[in-house]
Amino acid sequence: MLNPIEWSSGPDGEIPFGTPFPFSVPFALASPESPGLYLEGVRRIKERGGRLVSLWGSWTSGADPAVLAAFSDAEGLLLYRFRLSADDRSFPSIAFLFPLANRLERAVRDLYGWDPAGLSDQRPWLDHGLWDGPPMVPQDASFQRSPEGADSPQEEYPFVRVEGEGVHEIPVGPIHAGIIEPGHFRFQVVGEKLLRMEERFGFAHKGVRTLFRNRSVSDAARLAGRVSGDSAVAFQTAFSDAVEVATGSPPPRRALWIRSILLERERIANHLGDLGALGNDAGFGFGSVQFGRLKEEFLRTNARIFGHRYLMDTVVPGGVAGDLGRQELALLREECARTKSDVLELKTIYDEHGGLQDRFSGTGWLDPMLAGRWGLGGVAGRASGQMYDLRHSHPVPPYDQVHVPVSISRLGDVSARVQVRFQEVRHSLSFLDSVLEALPEGPFFIQPEETFSPFEGVGWVEGWRGEVLCWVRLGSGGTVLDAHCHDPSWLLWPALEQTVPGNLVADFPLINKSFNLSYSGHDL
Amino acid sequence: MHKILLKIFRTGTLTEPLPEPGPPVKPCPLVRGSLAVRHVDAGSCNACELELHAFTQAFYAPESIGIRFVASPRHADVLLVTGPVTLAMKDALRAAHEAMPDPRYVIALGDCACNGGIFRGSYAVSGGVPEVIPVDGQIPGCPPEPKRILAYLEQLVSAENKD
Numbered sequence: 001m002l003n004p005i006e007w008s009s010g011p012d013g014e015i016p017f018g019t020p021f022p023f024s025v026p027f028a029l030a031s032p033e034s035p036g037l038y039l040e041g042v043r044r045i046k047e048r049g050g051r052l053v054s055l056w057g058s059w060t061s062g063a064d065p066a067v068l069a070a071f072s073d074a075e076g077l078l079l080y081r082f083r084l085s086a087d088d089r090s091f092p093s094i095a096f097l098f099p100l101a102n103r104l105e106r107a108v109r110d111l112y113g114w115d116p117a118g119l120s121d122q123r124p125w126l127d128h129g130l131w132d133g134p135p136m137v138p139q140d141a142s143f144q145r146s147p148e149g150a151d152s153p154q155e156e157y158p159f160v161r162v163e164g165e166g167v168h169e170i171p172v173g174p175i176h177a178g179i180i181e182p183g184h185f186r187f188q189v190v191g192e193k194l195l196r197m198e199e200r201f202g203f204a205h206k207g208v209r210t211l212f213r214n215r216s217v218s219d220a221a222r223l224a225g226r227v228s229g230d231s232a233v234a235f236q237t238a239f240s241d242a243v244e245v246a247t248g249s250p251p252p253r254r255a256l257w258i259r260s261i262l263l264e265r266e267r268i269a270n271h272l273g274d275l276g277a278l279g280n281d282a283g284f285g286f287g288s289v290q291f292g293r294l295k296e297e298f299l300r301t302n303a304r305i306f307g308h309r310y311l312m313d314t315v316v317p318g319g320v321a322g323d324l325g326r327q328e329l330a331l332l333r334e335e336c337a338r339t340k341s342d343v344l345e346l347k348t349i350y351d352e353h354g355g356l357q358d359r360f361s362g363t364g365w366l367d368p369m370l371a372g373r374w375g376l377g378g379v380a381g382r383a384s385g386q387m388y389d390l391r392h393s394h395p396v397p398p399y400d401q402v403h404v405p406v407s408i409s410r411l412g413d414v415s416a417r418v419q420v421r422f423q424e425v426r427h428s429l430s431f432l433d434s435v436l437e438a439l440p441e442g443p444f445f446i447q448p449e450e451t452f453s454p455f456e457g458v459g460w461v462e463g464w465r466g467e468v469l470c471w472v473r474l475g476s477g478g479t480v481l482d483a484h485c486h487d488p489s490w491l492l493w494p495a496l497e498q499t500v501p502g503n504l505v506a507d508f509p510l511i512n513k514s515f516n517l518s519y520s521g522h523d524l
Numbered sequence: 525m526h527k528i529l530l531k532i533f534r535t536g537t538l539t540e541p542l543p544e545p546g547p548p549v550k551p552c553p554l555v556r557g558s559l560a561v562r563h564v565d566a567g568s569c570n571a572c573e574l575e576l577h578a579f580t581q582a583f584y585a586p587e588s589i590g591i592r593f594v595a596s597p598r599h600a601d602v603l604l605v606t607g608p609v610t611l612a613m614k615d616a617l618r619a620a621h622e623a624m625p626d627p628r629y630v631i632a633l634g635d636c637a638c639n640g641g642i643f644r645g646s647y648a649v650s651g652g653v654p655e656v657i658p659v660d661g662q663i664p665g666c667p668p669e670p671k672r673i674l675a676y677l678e679q680l681v682s683a684e685n686k687d
């Protein structure tokens with residue numbers, strides 16, 4: 001029996017990395033005592049070339065309010081917990097070291113009312129001025145928003161504006177012209193050319209984090225699967241990992257293998273959909289029909305074998321929701337082979353299509369240097385030359401046995417993101433083929449241990465869009481006290497802004513699609 | 525070019541026969557033979573949108589029976605709303621509804637839109653479309669499969685269903 005880790009202990013930064021459980025990525029925890037030590041630790045991570053993964057607040061009755069920051073270090077995940085003092089509800093901003101922390105810290109201010117000290121950006125982020133006070137403050141805590149943090153959200157959101165002759169502004173959203181999620185883009189243009197684009201989000205904010213509170217873990221896993229519907233498997237897997245780490249209950253081997261099948265099927269289905277949509281946005285309806293067909297067939301197989309087209313509720317803490325029989329395995333393998341040859345054929349057509357390549361190449365360039373400086377992962381990061389893929393850098397079973405190569409391109413434009421998707425579909429199909437053949441025998445579910453004192457855990461998974469992280473704090477009887485789900489879109493949306501200048505207004509939908517980021521997963 | 529033609533030829537027709545119409549629905553007055561639909565995402569988890577995308581694909585081919593998605597609520601017969609209606613989307617949803625020409629037929633698509641679904645009870649959602657604008661029909665599911673969407677909309681365009 002493995003011992004769950006008591007998170008509260010440990011001096012600053014001194015806890016060594018370890019792999020507490022073979023099914024989870026290695027992680028270490030540190031609780032710096034003072035703002036100075038926190039900043040010092042974060043600076044050290046920065047100097048060593050670490051990346052920011054996520055940042056969030058936590059405040060539950062009976063626990064100290066704290067800001068948690070997760071970084072990716074060479075060896076694994078490094079978590080910092082900065083406890084807020086009772087008389088000064090502020091925390092040091094790390095945005096000057098990691099610029100991508102800006103929105104995450106503003107979100108913490110919106111949700112808890114704590115002030116990120118040193119952050120010059122005073123604008124709200126998720127808050128549209130529609131809630132009474134910071135919504136994540138526990139009911140029994142008497143605390144109001146600090147005056148510094150108080151914004152005037154009723155006023156118009158102050159976008160950065162470009163001045164000059166012939167410059168005008170195009171506001172788009174929150175409702176877009178199509179079947180798209182809600183969000184607002186503010187374009188500054190001159191003629192047909194884009195000078196700048198700025199995002200304004202929070203329209204899809206559903207208060208998901210408060211809904212986690214007091215749910216049973218299995219019920220909470222359902223909710224995690226609906227943080228961003230297109231990444232249901234990734235979130236459910238990360239959430240389940242977090243619960244399993246917290247309770248010290250490793251899932252059975254077979255379950256881990258089946259989870260990888262689900263995760264790769266989710267990746268393939270989304271990539272197929274994106275490849276079709278990208279063709280469509282570049283005026284090539286044929287691509288949309290063909291990839292739409294492949295995706296729909298995948299979804300139907302999902303429904304038939306796993307019971308849900310988007311694989312919701314297939315991963316549960318303790319394992320997976322259902323087993324695979326011999327017949328099902330054969331069917332899945334056969335589908336892989338079929339899809340592989342179809343995708344190859346379509347790839348040749350895409351590659352040889354002059355009109356399509358003309359729209360793709362050079363459009364929406366994400367500077368690989370910037371991607372490196374910001375430590376961007378996911379499809380977009382890899383398409384700008386970044387070698388980040390958790391399946392490769394921190395392989396958990398079965399990725400430690402059946403290897404998935406990292407798909408990268410250094411071009412950084414729409415065509416690079418198309419190519420990375422093509423490569424990943426191919427690699428995932430090969431991976432599936434091997435895994436389906438060698439699926440180990442055994443149970444597919446083991447009830448996680450119940451916890452009797454608060455324990456925490458974290459799960460970190462390479463979803464189809466990028467790195468998904470879930471953190472959970474469990475109370476007695478296995479209910480969730482607090483949970484956080486981090487979508488990779490948080491870090492990639494700012495990158496999208498950077499790709500826009502110099503492009504044509506009409507190319508924006510194509511660029512946006514090539515990132516295909518989540519609004520719901522971001523707004524939470 | 526020949527590869528494309530060959531592929532089209534080999535793929536053949538994907539469109540499937542129309543599903544059995546679902547339970548009777550409230551008719552949409554003045555609509556005959558064609559239906560203009562405007563979709564509004566009022567804060568869904570985005571899986572309902574995935575199904576709407578799947579719905580527009582060749583298997584279901586809504587355009588073949590006159591159903592098309594339009595860019596402006598001013599051109600729409602039907603407003604198809606997904607999501608639990610977050611507070612931040614409430615005004616935008618009302619504005620879209622207002623911009624529609626009469627009779628402003630509204631469908632709540634997905635459990636969230638019908639009653640808030642899994643997000644019901646949060647401080648940031650209104651708990652479903654009926655809480656914000658009048659609703660004429662509901663298509664439950666989490667998310668509802670394209671077949672169900674088609675089974676509903678089909679009835680709105682078909683001639684028998686006219687008052």
Ligand code: SF4
Pocket residue numbers: 226229567568569570571572606607633634635636637641642665666667668
């Ligand atoms: S009904 Fe289900 S699929 Fe649709 S938005 Fe709600 S949670 Fe997502």
